[in-house]
Amino acid sequence: MKALVLTGVKQLKVEDIPVPKTKDNEVLIHSYYAGICGTDFGLYNGLPGSAPAVPPIVLGHEAAGVVAKVGKNVKGFKKGDRVTMDPNCYCGHCRYCHIGIPEMCDNLSAVGVTRNGGLEQYFTAPATNVYHVPANVPLKDAATTEPVSCALHGVKLIHTSPYQRALVIGDGFEGLLFCQILKAYGVRSVTLVGRHDDKLAEEKKAVGADRVINATKEKIPAKYDVTVDAVGLPQTQEAAVNATVKGAQVILFGVGKPNQHFSMNTYKVYQKELTVHGSFINPNAFVDSLALLSTGKVKVAPIVKNVLKLDEVADVLGGKDKRVGKCVVSTK
Ligand SMILES: NC(=O)c1ccc[n+]([C@@H]2O[C@H](COP(=O)([O-])OP(=O)(O)OC[C@H]3O[C@@H](n4cnc5c(N)ncnc54)[C@H](O)[C@@H]3O)[C@@H](O)[C@H]2O)c1
Numbered sequence: 001m002k003a004l005v006l007t008g009v010k011q012l013k014v015e016d017i018p019v020p021k022t023k024d025n026e027v028l029i030h031s032y033y034a035g036i037c038g039t040d041f042g043l044y045n046g047l048p049g050s051a052p053a054v055p056p057i058v059l060g061h062e063a064a065g066v067v068a069k070v071g072k073n074v075k076g077f078k079k080g081d082r083v084t085m086d087p088n089c090y091c092g093h094c095r096y097c098h099i100g101i102p103e104m105c106d107n108l109s110a111v112g113v114t115r116n117g118g119l120e121q122y123f124t125a126p127a128t129n130v131y132h133v134p135a136n137v138p139l140k141d142a143a144t145t146e147p148v149s150c151a152l153h154g155v156k157l158i159h160t161s162p163y164q165r166a167l168v169i170g171d172g173f174e175g176l177l178f179c180q181i182l183k184a185y186g187v188r189s190v191t192l193v194g195r196h197d198d199k200l201a202e203e204k205k206a207v208g209a210d211r212v213i214n215a216t217k218e219k220i221p222a223k224y225d226v227t228v229d230a231v232g233l234p235q236t237q238e239a240a241v242n243a244t245v246k247g248a249q250v251i252l253f254g255v256g257k258p259n260q261h262f263s264m265n266t267y268k269v270y271q272k273e274l275t276v277h278g279s280f281i282n283p284n285a286f287v288d289s290l291a292l293l294s295t296g297k298v299k300v301a302p303i304v305k306n307v308l309k310l311d312e313v314a315d316v317l318g319g320k321d322k323r324v325g326k327c328v329v330s331t332k
C-alpha cells in the first residue's frame, strides 16, 4: 500500500509498505482523509509533538476512514463502519491518568506521532481510540475531529456562561473553531482577531463571529470575560491577558517556543482575579466534537481550504508549496 513515510528530519517519501497486522484489540482503518496541522510541521522539522516521533514513521494524527478489519477482542465495530480516531493513547496507570488528567500522562503515545497514522492507505488504532462518525458527517469533515477536540478541550477547561463576551486572537483553523465552539457553549458574543481585513470579513460570516478586529490597525479593548490566544506568540499571549475584565478567564492555547516567556502584570492578575489556563491536547472530547459536527453547530467545510494528494504533502510541510489555510489529505 501507499504510505507517506517520514524517514528523517525534513525527509518525506511516498513508499510502498505492507498493510499493517491488526492486533486483537485494534481496528484496521482504511484511511480516506487525514488532516495536517502545526504538529506535523514540527514533527517534519524534528521537533516533538505531544510525544517525540522516531523515524521511520507515518504521520497523520487527524484521520477518518472506514473499518477494514477488527481484531478478535474488538466489540462494537465491523468492516465498513465509518470512523475517526483519537490519536492519543494514555497509559491508564500513571499518577496523572489516576487523578483524572490523562492528557498529562507520563507515558503518552499517539497514532500518527509515535506509531503509524493516517497518511497512508491503511493504519491500525486501538479500538478504545476509535469513534463512529455520525451518518450526516462527511469523512472529510470527520478527519478534523481531532483539532475540533483540541479547541473543545480548551473551552471545557473554563466555565462558560451566557453573559460572557469572548475574544479569540488568531484566525487560523483553531481560532475559527474556538469561535464556533464558544458560541455552542453559550457565550454572549465572540470577537475574532486577525491581521487581514478581507480574510476576517469572510471568516466572520463562516464562523458567526459578532465582531472582528484587525490587530495591525486597531487596539484590542480590555472588555472580555473569556480570551483565547490561538497564535502562540509572546505578544498575542500578552494581549490575551490584557484584554480582560475582572473575573475573566484566559486560555493559552497557541504553542510557543519551549523557551518562550511573556510579560504579565501580576498585580492585575490579583486585582482582576484572573484565571490563566494552559490547554494541552484533547482528552474525552471526541463525543462532544462529533455531536457539534453532526448538529452543524461547528461547520468545518467552509474553513478547510485545501484537499491535497499524498505526494503534495512534502512540499506543503517543507514550505515549497505556500498554500495557506487548513489542509486535509485525500488518502483513499
Ligand atoms: N493546545 C493545543 O492542544 C493545541 C492544539 C492544536 C494547535 N495548537 C496551537 O494553536 C495555535 C493555532 O493553531 P492553528 O492550527 O490555527 O495555526 P495557524 O498557524 O493556522 O493559525 C495562526 C493564525 O494566527 C494569525 N496570527 C498571527 N499573528 C497574529 C496576531 N499578532 N494577531 C492575530 N492573529 C495573528 C495567523 O495569520 C494565522 O491565521 C498554534 O500555535 C498551534 O500550535 C495548540
Ligand SMILES: [Zn+2]
Pocket (backbone or CB within 6 Å): 036, 037, 038, 039, 061, 062, 146, 147
Ligand atoms: Zn493536529
Ligand SMILES: [Zn+2]
Pocket (backbone or CB within 6 Å): 090, 091, 092, 093, 094, 095, 096, 097, 102, 104, 105, 106, 107, 108
Ligand atoms: Zn498515564
